Amino acid sequence: MLPAIIDVLAATGCRPNELLAVRWHGVDLLSDPPTLTLTGTVVDHGQVEGQDGNALPVHRQDERKGGAPSHTLILPAGAVAALTEMVGQSGKDGQVFSNRDGGWMSLANLRRALRAALPEELSWVTPYSFRRTVATVVTGELGLSEAQHQLSHARHLTTEQHYVERRTHGPDVRAVLDRYASGKVRE
Known part of the structure; x- marks a missing residue:
């Protein structure tokens, strides 16, 4: 999924943790113009404590950074192509990008995958x-x-x-x- 994530990030400029929180019902590839609506954010494990005092696992928060309202982006061709390919892989239900177990992908794992994929001279690139x-x-x-x-x-x-x-x-x-x-x- 890394190439598709990178294609959408590079085509939209959205926050990586908001992209990781996108669900298919927020993507409209058939409208003119095609759109993606950001409505939440993925919160990495260790960042938020649960009621029992332990860190919560990676989860989706139903609001954007700072409580910002939903934000709809018009998708350029590269993002449409990447998301169209993702529909073929994951279907049109639930989250767009998931980890290998079907759960929410963490920003930490996205960073790790990007570092592993890039050559040394591009090690400065982050999501x-x-x-x-x-x-x-x-x-x-x-x-x-x-x-x-x-x-x-x-x-x-x-x-x-x-x-x-x-x-x-x-x-x-x-x-x-x-x-x-x-x-x-x-x-």
Whole structure:
């Protein structure tokens, strides 16, 4: 399932633990445009204590990060292809991505599988790397506001400070600076 997960993360920029919590009833591959609705998040074992004081196993929480409302994403072709293949493997009931026992896949296991699959020179790539990449690409093509909406951030500052790669190459402004240096600045 790793290739399909990566394809959907790279095509949407959604949070990995929210993608792992997607159920098939939140995926509509036949609508125009096709959509995926995020309605919950997978919580890894050891992060939440149960009533008996012991850590709960990996489970689905029926709300998104910070209690955010459901978020529907329009799916690009790569995500549609990956999810269409998943329908063939798992059917159209229950969760989209599961562990080998049929339970919820943990983010820790996704990270481990990704590390094992990547060559050493790409060891810096994490499941959240795709979120940052999508934010940077969307910002570059459509602007910060569209990236904010794609990532479902309440404030554009969150998108800008934490997800969009900072430009480190200045634009070609030689003509303006040459005019300035020669004393021929436009007013």
